[in-house]
Structures are given as C-alpha cells and as structure tokens.
Amino acid sequence: MSLPTPPPKPRVSILLASYNGECWIDEQVQSILEQQDVDISLYISIDEGTDKTQELCETYATKYPNITLLPPGRFGSAGRNFFRLLRDVNLTETDYVAFADQDDIWLPDKLKRSIEKLTEHHASAYSSNVLAFWPNGRNKLINKAQPQVRWDHFFEAAGPGCSYVFCQKFALALQTFVRDHWHKIQSVALHDWFTYAYARQTGWTWFIDHRPSLLYRQHEKNDFGANTTWRSIFARLTRVRKGWWFDQITLITELVGGESAPPLNSKNLGRRQFAWMFNNANQCRRRRRDQLLFAALCAAAWLIGSSK
Numbered sequence: 001m002s003l004p005t006p007p008p009k010p011r012v013s014i015l016l017a018s019y020n021g022e023c024w025i026d027e028q029v030q031s032i033l034e035q036q037d038v039d040i041s042l043y044i045s046i047d048e049g050t051d052k053t054q055e056l057c058e059t060y061a062t063k064y065p066n067i068t069l070l071p072p073g074r075f076g077s078a079g080r081n082f083f084r085l086l087r088d089v090n091l092t093e094t095d096y097v098a099f100a101d102q103d104d105i106w107l108p109d110k111l112k113r114s115i116e117k118l119t120e121h122h123a124s125a126y127s128s129n130v131l132a133f134w135p136n137g138r139n140k141l142i143n144k145a146q147p148q149v150r151w152d153h154f155f156e157a158a159g160p161g162c163s164y165v166f167c168q169k170f171a172l173a174l175q176t177f178v179r180d181h182w183h184k185i186q187s188v189a190l191h192d193w194f195t196y197a198y199a200r201q202t203g204w205t206w207f208i209d210h211r212p213s214l215l216y217r218q219h220e221k222n223d224f225g226a227n228t229t230w231r232s233i234f235a236r237l238t239r240v241r242k243g244w245w246f247d248q249i250t251l252i253t254e255l256v257g258g259e260s261a262p263p264l265n266s267k268n269l270g271r272r273q274f275a276w277m278f279n280n281a282n283q284c285r286r287r288r289r290d291q292l293l294f295a296a297l298c299a300a301a302w303l304i305g306s307s308k
Contacts, residue, residue, distance in 0.1 A: 008039070009037055009038050009039040010037075010038050010039065010095045010096055010111075010115050011038075011039045011040075011041070011093070011094045011095045011096070012035075012038050012039070012040050012041070012094065012095065012096045012097070012098055012111050012115075012165075013040075013041050013043065013089065013091055013094040013096070013097050013098070013171075014032060014040055014041070014042045014043065014097075014098045014099075014100050015043050015045070015082065015085040015086065015089060015097065015098070015099055015100065016028070016029075016032075016042060016043065016044045016045070016085075016099075016100040016101070016102060017045050017047070017078050017081035017082045017084075017085060017100075017101070017102070018044060018045070018046045018047065018053050018057070018081075018102040019046070019047035019049050019053070019078065019081070019102070020049035020050060020051045020053060021051075021053045021102035021103060022051040022052045022053050022056060023051075023103075024102060024103035024217060024219075025053060025056060025057070025102045025103070026056065027105050028100065028101070028102055028103060028104055028105065028106070029042070029060055029067075031104075031105045031106040031107075031108075031214075032100060032106055033064065034108055035106065035108065035109075035110060035111045035112070036108050036109050036111075036112050037112045038111045038112060038115070040066055040111070041066050041067075041068065041094065042064075042066060042067045042068070042100075043068050043070060043085060043089045044057050044060070044061075044067065044068070044069050044070065045070045045072075045073075045075075045081050045082075045084055045085045045088075046069070046070075046072045046073075047072075047073070047074065047075045047076070047077075047078075047081050048072050048073065048074050053102075054072060057069050070084075070085070070088060070089075077189065078101075078191070079188060079189050079190055079191040079194075080186060082099065082161070082191040083178055083182075083185055083186070083188075083191060086174060086175050086178045086191075087175070087178055087179055087182065091168065091171050091172055091175055092172070094168055094171075095167070095168055096111070096114075096115060096118075096165055096166060096167060096168060096171075097165070097166045097168065097171035098111065098114070098164065098165045098166070099161045099162055099164045099191075099192070100162055101160075101161070101162040103217045103219070104130075104162050104214050104215060104216055104217050105214060105215040105217070106213070106214045106215075107212070107213055107214055107215070110213040110214055111165065113209070113211070113213065114126045114128070114165035114209075114213065115165070117207055117209055118165065118167060118207065121205070121207045122205060123205040123206060123207040124166065124167045124169065124170040124199065124204040124205050124206070125158075125164065125165070125166045125167070125170055125195075125196075125199045125204055125205070125206045125207070126163075126164065126165040126166070126206075126207050126208075126209065127144070127157075127158040127159040127160075127161075127163045127164050127165075127196075127206070127207075127208050127209070128144075128145070128159060128163040128208065128209035128210075128211060128212060128213040128214075129141060129142060129143050129144055129145050129159065129163075129208075129209065129210055129211065129212045129213075130142050130144075130159065130160050130162070130163055130212050130213065130214050130215070130216035131212040131214070131215050131216060132216045132217075132218050133215050133216065133217060133218065134218045134219075135219065139215075141212065142159070142160070142212075142216060143210075143287075144157075144158065144159035144160075144208060144286075145159075145208045145209060145210040146208075146286035146287050147286065148200070148206070148208070148286060149282065149283045149284070149285070149286055150283040151262050151280065151283050151284050152200075152283070152284060152285055152286045153196050153197040153199070153200035153201060154197055154201075154249060154252060154253055154257075154261070154262055154264070154284070155249060155284045155285055155294070156193065156196075156285060156286070156290070157190065157192040157193040157195075157196050158192070158196040158206055158208055159192075159208060160192065160216060161190075161191060161192025161195070162214060162216070163209075163213050163214060164192060164195065170199065170204050173202070173204075174195060174198060174199075177198060177256075181255060184251075184255065185255065187251055188248070188251060188252065188255070189244075189248055190248070193248070193252065194252055194255070194256075197252045197255075197256050198255075198256045201256045201257065201258060201260075201261065202256065246269055246301070249264060250264050250269065262276065262277075262280070262284075263276060264276075264277075269301070271302050274298045274299075274301045274302040275298075275302055277294070277295075277298040278295050278298040278299050278302065281294045281295035281298065
C-alpha cells in the first residue's frame with residue numbers, strides 16, 4: 001500500500017536588499033535557508049558598495065539553486081533597493097512574499113508561523129514584534145503589536161519591514177502600484193511604512209503578531225534601527241525638526257490616500273493641518289506613549305507655523 005503524497009510546501013519568494021553587508025549577510029542567508037516547512041526562493045539585490053558583498057552573494061547563487069542574484073545597481077537607500085526588488089522580481093509563481101534585511105537572524109519557524117497566522121486571521125499581510133540585539137549581548141523586545149487605529153498607517157509602519165510577509169494576491173497588487181508610480185515612489189524613504197499605508201488604505205487586512213519572528217541586529221550602520229536609546233530618539237527627533245518626517249507623511253498620503261485620507265495632502269503643512277493631527281493624535285499612532293509624543297510634536301509645529 002503506497003503512502004499518501006504529502007501536500008506541497010508553501011512557496012515563498014524572499015526579497016533581500018543589501019548594501020555593504022559582508023559582516024552579517026551570511027548569518028542572515030543561512031537562517032533563511034533553514035526555514036521550516038516552506039519552499040523558498042531568495043532574491044538578492046545589491047546596492048553597489050565597497051566591501052565583498054557582491055562576491056559572497058555570487059557564491060550563494062552558484063551554490064544554491066533557489067538563490068537568485070539580481071544585477072547590481074546604485075539605489076542610494078534601502079527603500080529604493082526594496083522598491084527595485086518589488087518592481088523586477090517575478091511574483092506570479094509563488095504563494096507568499098517576504099522582505100528580508102541583510103543583517104538579521106530569522107527564527108527557524110518565522111515563515112511557517114507567518115503563514116499560519118495569515119490563514120488563521122484571514123489576513124493578506126503580516127508583521128511581528130522583533131527581538132533587538134546588540135554586539136555587547138544586550139537584547140530588547142521591540143513591541144509593535146498594539147491595536148491598529150484609524151489612521152496609524154499614515155504615520156508609522158507596522159513594525160520592522162524585515163518581519164513582513166504577504167499573500168501573493170496582495171504582493172501582486174503592491175507590485176503593480178509600485179510599477180505604475182515608479183517615479184514618485186523614489187522619494188519615499190521607508191518601504192515598510194509605505195507598504196503598510198498602501199495595504200491599510202486600499203482595504204487589505206493586516207495582522208501584527210505579538211511574538212517575535214526574528215533577531216533584529218543593531219549596529220552603527222543601521223538605516224533605521226530600534227528606537228530604544230536616547231541617541232536614537234534624538235536622531236529621529238532631529239529628522240522631525242528638519243521636516244523630513246512630515247514631508248514623508250504628506251508624500252505617502254498623496255500616493256495612497258484617496259477620499260478617506262487625513263486632510264494632509266499638501267506640500268506645505270500649515271497650522272490647520274497640525275491642529276488636526278494634534279486633535280486626532282490617538283488615531284494617528286498605536287502606542288499611547290507615541291500618541292502623546294506625536295501630539296506634542298504637532299503642538300510645537302503649530303506654534304511655529306511650519307514643519308521646517
């Protein structure tokens with residue numbers, strides 16, 4: 001009597017953006033290759049740098065048939081590199097799509113659990129908490145699993161993009177949007193924030209998992225690391241003071257907003273708009289602490305009458 005044929009494993013296409021990642025990328029790639037109960041295809045896009053990341057990834061692509069190395073280019077940011085991956089990788093023969101950074105370590109059941117949660121909650125997109133860790137052995141849970149509120153997607157991401165997993169249908173819709181708005185999307189700094197905003201604003205269901213799915217490496221070359229120290233908080237506040245954050249809010253609102261978006265689709269935010277954000281702070285950020293800080297920033301911007 002022949003044994004029944006086991007069901008096929010879910011196919012997952014993983015999009016990994018890299019820049020000068022020689023020190024960390026091997027641990028990341030190995031943790032991806034060791035994912036449980038999934039059939040993976042890993043696509044790597046390298047922003048040309050000064051170390052041996054290209055040579056390492058060429059070795060991976062030669063050694064592993066499920067790793068594809070895209071032609072290198074100059075992108076200038078992790079966000080643009082991820083948008084390049086979304087534009088160029090063929091996503092028509094996969095079941096799920098995931099983002100990956102070059103320097104993290106995935107837990108062995110990261111993708112398995114993500115898919116289970118997407119199915120359980122009838123969701124199209126998934127993200128999770130992560131466990132940040134430092135070279136000195138310190139670690140800290142980064143909790144992003146607070147309840148979603150009406151407009152939080154216009155003002156923050158759903159957690160680190162390296163935790164994101166999507167069903168194919170959503171990934172293809174996102175890919176089409178990126179291709180159709182390619183020129184304007186080059187000004188979006190954070191692909192994870194934009195992806196969350198696009199999903200929520202266009203009606204896709206997003207699930208944020210309380211359990212960490214990966215080890216989130218912290219080092220001096222992080223584009224945007226865990227916001228856990230006074231130094232990192234000051235750096236972010238500096239960007240806010242210079243207007244960068246509010247500029248990104250208005251850009252994302254203009255790209256994906258529609259009729260139900262906050263009244264912020266203007267290149268120059270004025271007092272009326274800062275007053276609106278102050279009055280609606282509890283619907284603009286998920287965490288209570290962040291709502292209070294957001295309200296204070298909007299009040300300060302209102303007082304000076306400009307985001308610059």
